[in-house]
Amino acid sequence: MPIFDYVCGECGTTYDIYHKVREVAEDILCPSCGSTRYKKLISAPAVSIGGKSTSPSSSSCSTDFGGCCGGGSCGI
Numbered sequence: 336m337p338i339f340d341y342v343c344g345e346c347g348t349t350y351d352i353y354h355k356v357r358e359v360a361e362d363i364l365c366p367s368c369g370s371t372r373y374k375k376l377i378s379a380p381a382v383s384i385g386g387k388s389t390s391p392s393s394s395s396c397s398t399d400f401g402g403c404c405g406g407g408s409c410g411i
Contacts, residue, residue: 339375344372346365348366350367368398
């Protein structure tokens, strides 16, 4: 299901709309003020690379490159 990001032309609220098949202008209403004036935003696509998702145990973490999470930012 395609997801599009918009910003309201009246109140400036940013919001997402999930379109079932294609973008339909009548479906695009600001959730804050109900306006139909909008600007479509460019957003980064969500991409998932195949494969298993596993969590490394703390005993298997390497200290190379700052720890398990390539810098240790994940808190493991």
